[in-house]
Amino acid sequence: MARLTRVGAPGLPHRVTRRGDHREPVFVNDAAAAADLALIRKAARASDAEIRAWRLLPNPVHFIMTPGHEDGLRATFAEAHRR
Numbered sequence: 789m790a791r792l793t794r795v796g797a798p799g800l801p802h803r804v805t806r807r808g809d810h811r812e813p814v815f816v817n818d819a820a821a822a823a824d825l826a827l828i829r830k831a832a833r834a835s836d837a838e839i840r841a842w843r844l845l846p847n848p849v850h851f852i853m854t855p856g857h858e859d860g861l862r863a864t865f866a867e868a869h870r871r
Contacts, residue, residue, distance in 0.1 A: 796855040796862070801840060804851040804861060813846040827868040835863035 796802055808814045815821040823842045828851075832839050836856030843850045855861050 796858055796860055798855055798857050798860070801852050801854050802861060804853055804865070805848050806851075807848040808846075813852055814849050815844070815846070824868070828864065831867035833865045834867060835860050837861060837864045 800843070806814060815824065825842065825844065829839060832853065838854045838861035839851060840854060840857070841850075841852040853861060855864075
């Protein structure tokens, strides 16, 4: 089943959560977490989204982000996860 489209309200903060499958860790080590965060930061800049805060726990990972347009959050994570 396809996921429902998520709409981001421009200019308002959103909480974004990423979880590992079957409660497995999202990252294998600190270097992987740092690399992922760098990709998400770069994608956020390109997608006109501001990362206000993050918390990289083993599972889940939390972000507070403010999109600059309706598609900002989707575009950020789509771009980061293609890498």
